[in-house]
Amino acid sequence: MTELHLWLRHEIRSTERRTPIVPADARRLVESGMTVTVEESVQRIFPVEEYERAGCRIAPAGSWESAPEDAVVLGLKELPDGPELLIHRHVFFGHAYKRQPGAAALLRRFTAGGGALYDVEYLVDDDGRRLAAFGFWAGYLGAALAVLQHRGRLAVPLVPTAKEELDALLREGEEFTALVIGALGRSGRGACEAFRAAGAEPTRWDLAETRALDRPALLAHDVMVNAVLAASPVPPFLRDADLDDPARRLRTLCDVTCDVGSPLNVLPVYDRTTDWTAPARRLRERRPLDLIAIDNLPSLLPRESSTDFSAALLPQLLQFGTGAAWVRGLGRFHQACREAGVGEGEARHV
Known part of the structure; x- marks a missing residue:
């Protein structure tokens, strides 16, 4: 998907050293025609210089908030409490589809801003098996x-x-x-x-x-x-x-x-x-x-676990937005919003 802009964000949790995409796989995304921006991160197991050598753009930690609206923000764990309106498409483990504490508030931020959550836990194949997991x-x-x-x-x-x-x-x-x-x-x-x-x-x-x-x-x-x-x-x-x-x-x-x-x-x-x-x-x-x-x-075990996860996620990212797994993932987001009683009036991603 040549027009995709993928934005790898810094993780706010101080103990989170993993990454969903390792530098070698980031290079493959760049070579496929994608733009890949990687935020600086003092704790990520792979130094940002390795991503830069792979052809990625480098941005300050937390700058995804001002990324172009069509960028897809990629991470692993929770988002910071702000901004209140989430305008981007996000790929991460949201833990928001089973009425967990804080789930409705997170979904409301997406629907209020017109963004969307592609929860990696629900990125599954035709038989319901997860395609990328730790x-x-x-x-x-x-x-x-x-x-x-x-x-x-x-x-x-x-x-x-x-x-x-x-x-x-x-x-x-x-x-x-x-x-x-x-x-x-x-x-x-x-x-x-x-x-x-x-x-x-x-x-x-x-x-x-x-x-x-x-x-x-x-x-x-x-x-x-x-x-x-x-x-x-x-x-x-x-x-x-x-x-x-x-x-x-x-x-x-x-x-x-x-x-x-x-x-x-x-x-x-x-x-x-x-x-x-x-x-x-x-x-x-x-x-x-x-x-x-x-x-x-x-x-x-950040290096081993990141390498395995990235290898599984890479082929899915190469089909972002068009592969059946992403279509199902977006549908699951909208279903979760309905179940949580969260309005979707301004949602742009349908």
């Missing part, structure tokens, strides 16, 4: 942190690392039992790999096992990772009463999906996520139970 690395890191917490070896605050260093840490420590729910998905496969690196062959549950949940069996594991992001209501995997079950062996829980606040949350036993400064939160003191629920886990 899931594997989210699962891997979620399980790795859970292991280190369980063994009393989780150093805080968290800092980005290399996979080789993390694997070396996982190989040291006592034995434990592990459960992965959603084991057949990307995140689940990543979690299983981390547990194997730590010397544990995890129990793997997926749809068949959660359809008739064996809760005593769940509670009999030492460590659990949830990798299920529900798209429709399902009975919760854990309830408050389960945490007080005298037979509970479970001591460390990691929720990779971090769907807190959503009515579809399968782990309604906590009300806020954790972060790099305080990655684990104690849910119960008697028979201790610790929770890890960090919503940007792959940023702890």
Whole structure:
């Protein structure tokens, strides 16, 4: 799409070191005829000079607000609180389509400004499978942190690392039992790999096992990772009463999906996520139970996770606006606006 102007924004979250497009793939976009502008960012794992050598234009951090109206703003995590009117098309993980806290306010900013959100979580193929995701690395890191917490070896605050260093840490420590729910998905496969690196062959549950949940069996594991992001209501995997079950062996829980606040949350036993400064939160003191629920886990391995994600997103960006996945994505945005009761009177992107 030769007329597309893609604008890679700086991430406002200080712990976000990933990028949706790495310099090598940015070069391919430029060579395809696109204009690619990259904002300066002190934390992005790839220096801005690498993008400049790839043929990209360079702009100050946060300057997307004054970008040409036809530019497509590309990012990963949340936008700043301003401007109130969002006039551009944005591609990022909006977390606004399942009535999450703040969802209606974000959608209202788009509709008021005439912009549109293409949520990467809903960029899917004809069968509903996501086309670009950080899931594997989210699962891997979620399980790795859970292991280190369980063994009393989780150093805080968290800092980005290399996979080789993390694997070396996982190989040291006592034995434990592990459960992965959603084991057949990307995140689940990543979690299983981390547990194997730590010397544990995890129990793997997926749809068949959660359809008739064996809760005593769940509670009999030492460590659990949830990798299920529900798209429709399902009975919760854990309830408050389960945490007080005298037979509970479970001591460390990691929720990779971090769907807190959503009515579809399968782990309604906590009300806020954790972060790099305080990655684990104690849910119960008697028979201790610790929770890890960090919503940007792959940023702890920013180079590996960015490279994989960029490779998956690149072919989609080369078809931006015309590919069926983008048409579906725009339709999902309008559906979410209707469901949230947010007007679309000035929307330009239909």
